[in-house]
Amino acid sequence: MTQVDDIDRQLLRMLHRDGRSTYSELAPEVGLSVAAVKRRVDRLRETGVITGFTVQVDHTKLGRGIEAFVELSVAGSTPVGDIVRTAYEVPEAQAVFTISGDPDALVHVRVRDIGHLQQVIDGLRRNGHVTGTKTLMVLGSWTKDS
Structure with missing residues (x-):
């Protein structure tokens, strides 16, 4: 450390x-x-404490103002790499978090509107590994300074 x-x-x-x-x-x-x-x-x-510098984007100005987390449940034998690939095949995915317990992963998505969100969820569900989803809409957020 x-x-x-x-x-x-x-x-x-x-x-x-x-x-x-x-x-x-x-x-x-x-x-x-x-x-x-x-x-x-x-x-x-x-020393790797600072790993890079980035830009913060106002996604509403890019037409992706709705943010959600989609919980993914997958078949028990699905490798973690396949879970990540499933989410990253969706362009709206911002990040994927594999987690312990139920569900198996959280996918952070940004979309235009509710119809677009439905399309993204349908796309995730069509993947052969996904056995179920649950969607959590983001109403507000904040980031703690380091």
């Missing part, structure tokens, strides 16, 4: 909010020089 202190955690929170923040913007917030902030961020990247 990599050693991280309070300043590292503060830098991670700030970068989580805005991954495009410059070292000169971060430095005064944590009370360090620009060079010291760069060294810390470089160390966090080299």
Whole structure:
């Protein structure tokens, strides 16, 4: 496990909010020089704490404002790789989580409207491995800063 202190955690929170923040913007917030902030961020990247930088997208502006989780139950002998492939064959799938217990997986999807959601669910159900689904609509969400 990599050693991280309070300043590292503060830098991670700030970068989580805005991954495009410059070292000169971060430095005064944590009370360090620009060079010291760069060294810390470089160390966090080299040790794998920071695995990459990403962009946050407003999916409603792309016509995919409805978000849901679809629980998948699959045949008992289905390999995990097949479960993941089943979900990723659906373009609307954002992520797949294989889980213990019942159900076997959660598929996070984004769709245009309820009719589109029904089409996605029907597509998942048509797969030979899926024995049942249950859909959970997302009403709101928040993300905890690191």
